[in-house]
Amino acid sequence: xxxxxxxxxxxxxxxxxxxxxxxxxxxxxxxxxxxxxxxxxxxxxxxxxxxxxxxxxxxxxxxxxxxxxxxxxxxxxxxxxxxxxxxxxxxxxxxxxxxxxxxxxxxxxxxxxx
Amino acid sequence: xxxxxxxxxxxxxxxxxxxxxxxxxxxxxxxxxxxxxxxxxxxxxxxxxxxxxxxxxxxxxxxxxxxxxxxxxxxxxxxxxxxxxxxxxxxxxxxxxxxxxxxxxxxxxxxx
Numbered sequence: 001x002x003x004x005x006x007x008x009x010x011x012x013x014x015x016x017x018x019x020x021x022x023x024x025x026x027x028x029x030x031x032x033x034x035x036x037x038x039x040x041x042x043x044x045x046x047x048x049x050x051x052x053x054x055x056x057x058x059x060x061x062x063x064x065x066x067x068x069x070x071x072x073x074x075x076x077x078x079x080x081x082x083x084x085x086x087x088x089x090x091x092x093x094x095x096x097x098x099x100x101x102x103x104x105x106x107x108x109x110x111x112x113x114x
Numbered sequence: 115x116x117x118x119x120x121x122x123x124x125x126x127x128x129x130x131x132x133x134x135x136x137x138x139x140x141x142x143x144x145x146x147x148x149x150x151x152x153x154x155x156x157x158x159x160x161x162x163x164x165x166x167x168x169x170x171x172x173x174x175x176x177x178x179x180x181x182x183x184x185x186x187x188x189x190x191x192x193x194x195x196x197x198x199x200x201x202x203x204x205x206x207x208x209x210x211x212x213x214x215x216x217x218x219x220x221x222x223x224x225x226x
Binding site for chain 2: 050091103
């Protein structure tokens with residue numbers, strides 16, 4: 001079992017540039033989550049999809065952030081334009097809809113915006 | 115909404131000693147309480163969970179307890195080993211809820 005796959009693992013970009021993070025959930029899982037982790041704010045839920053439909057995006061910081069899930073096996077989180085305060089580790093997680101307490105996290109993408 | 119507080123934020127123990135992490139939650143409707151372990155450079159991984167109809171659950175060297183009346187739950191690690199060094203997160207969710215609420219995390223260091 002491949003687990004949740006995220007790419008890239010590391011991203012360094014300059015302020016103002018567009019950043020796209022990618023996620024492939026575990027096959028058969030119908031819920032997908034994007035989290036952001038920083039020392040100051042801990043683990044924050046950004047957005048949650050169920051059956052490819054965004055259910056709760058109340059954690060998305062602002063309009064610079066957007067997320068899509070065009071099919072059951074792929075999701076993207078885009079930041080445009082990026083700012084230094086977006087620097088963090090971004091995790092994607094997936095689960096079965098009936099077991100949201102049991103989420104499987106990917107290895108994360110470490111984003112650095114200079 | 116739900117609020118989960120976790121203590122301590124850091125914990126240093128001698129190898130072989132026990133470690134205890136405590137969490138409190140605010141929403142009495144929460145009834146699933148998972149614990150996640152995050153090793154350096156990796157994503158959090160579920161290690162154990164407890165449901166509201168159970169007071170205690172054990173899995174080898176780890177155990178979780180839940181006090182619904184007081185709205186707090188704890189993780190106990192016995193006979194700690196160096197590989198137990200990690201950040202541990204408690205969390206809470208309702209049965210019909212759509213998201214986990216995580217505590218702030220506890221960094222555990224097991225000294226050989």
